[in-house]
Amino acid sequence: MRIPVAAASVIAAVLAGWWLAAHFAAERKLASLQPLPGRGSYSITLDFAPERFHQQRMQEAGRLVEVRDRTVYLMDVTPKSLHAIAGEYWVDKVARWEGK
Amino acid sequence: MNIPPPKAATWLGTLPFILVIAAWWLLPRIVQYPAYMLPPISAVLDFAWESIRDGTLLKNVLWSLGRLFAGFVIGMALAVPLGLAIALNRHVAETFRPVLSFLQAIAGIAWVPLTLIWFGIGNGSVIFVIANTIFFASLYNTVTGVQSIPTPLYRAVRSHGGSGFALLTNLILPGALVQLLLGMRTSMAYGWRALVASEMIAGSNGLGFMTMEAVQWQRTDVIILGMIVIGILWMLLDRLVFTAIERRTVGRWGLLQR
């Protein structure tokens, strides 16, 4: 039974580490944007052109208004959703956006 | 799984079926729900009668079974010789076993998208997926079977002067066959699932295709009939063919725990 327990521990450790890393990455990326409004508009810049997967993910966080080059423009994003998005390792930069 | 029923109690077994049918009949009279969710028994029976009468049900069944058979034959025909060739040298067998385990893990349904772009929709795709499933399962079983022939048996045959061809036919082949038969029922269970699944995605006719296509038109009566026929067919196949084979061969040779 050692192997399953060891494997389960490794998985748990990886998940915990991932969550922590995401949490601190989000803090870092959002530092300059504090304090966060209840609902805000942001531009999320990736390292690459967003695919359907990323746009889907964004739409869960807020209203996707436009996708230009490597940046996605969202409106109506709560701080919680923003924190979740910013934590993703494929998100490069988060900036405040004036909105359309 | 095999609970010996006392003589007078086989009718007990029909009770749940009667209850299910009764509940099915009763449900629309008690609860309100959209008709497409659960068709009335009459709808399913009507469709059953209709598709038996105009032969489409029989056609679908035969297409499905035909493909299963074709895939089985192709898969076995390719796997056994290759398996024997690989297994003859223990070094080679050991070299390829991890690869074969891996390939067996993805055998079958995972190949459907690839077959779609390779062969398009139709027989090619479905038979390929079934053959693929049977091939990797049989390949692995053949190699494992030969590899697990106990060394004393080798020595016994050789001490009787057997070598080369005699060794092959008297020791190697039966050894592979044992493992193949032991795994036959399970590999056919996977093969059957591969058949239904690939027909659903990449077929143009057959039971799987018939069942999945009906989702588009919300013809739940077709879906339910399809499911019932698939169930009956597998019961027949499993009971009449594979269990029988298993019982008459490895069961008789005492290799099966009953």
Added chain:
Amino acid sequence: MTSLVLPVPPSRRLFAGRWGKVLRGASGVLLLLAAWQVSVPLVGLSAYFYPAPSDVVASFADLMRKGILPVYFADSMVRYGAGLLAGALLGVAMGVLIGLHRTVAITLSPLLKFLFAIVEVAWIPIFVVWFGYGFKTIVLALVYVVFFPVLYNTLLGVRTAPQILVNALRSLGASRLQVLRYAILPSALPGIITGLRVGAGFAFRGLVFAEIVAAKTGIGYLIFEGTQTQQTARTIVGMIVMGLTWLAIDLCFLRPVERATIQRWGLTVDAEQRA
């Protein structure tokens, strides 16, 4: 010709022992990869039909970089785990309930056999009609396919619990629950684990199929999406991830647990012989 078939005596084997086996296995994998890479120019088809290992590696890196693969993998595993857990729990619960009452077992047996004969794959269309696409449908299909082998094996285990043990416990004044816990369940456990292993295998393939038909994320969906978006290398990545995941699940969880329970309870039949 004849020497080909003789097993090589241990003293003469190159790299004898466990590490020799690992090395040989690894070389087999490398050989296959090499053959694949070499065959690409020979086959001469575009990467859409026949991607090369190099394409696949690049695609893997791409999928990781874009965060797609981890999420798809996690989604698949959550569905799989949920289905496995729920199916196993239900199977054991029902198995114990049914197993303790002989008449109930006899009555329900034919219906259960028939239901299991309707393979989980065949239930997916009606599940889609009833529950739509996504998590519910997929997990339900998995619960279905895990439930039956676990149920049967629990049933068998419960009914073949050594009567001596049961009597001994009863004579010591054990309650029904205690008899269950100390005699029946332990003797049923190896069978339950075997049933779980069988169900886990069917469920894994079923997961991939369900994701192709009824999901928008997951490894099965990745396998499907790759061919639909002219990124066939992604399909291969998905298939390889699938294979490695199954090997990991089998080697790290299923087999060790089975070995542990069988060794503990002294039974000699294991899933390798049944499956």
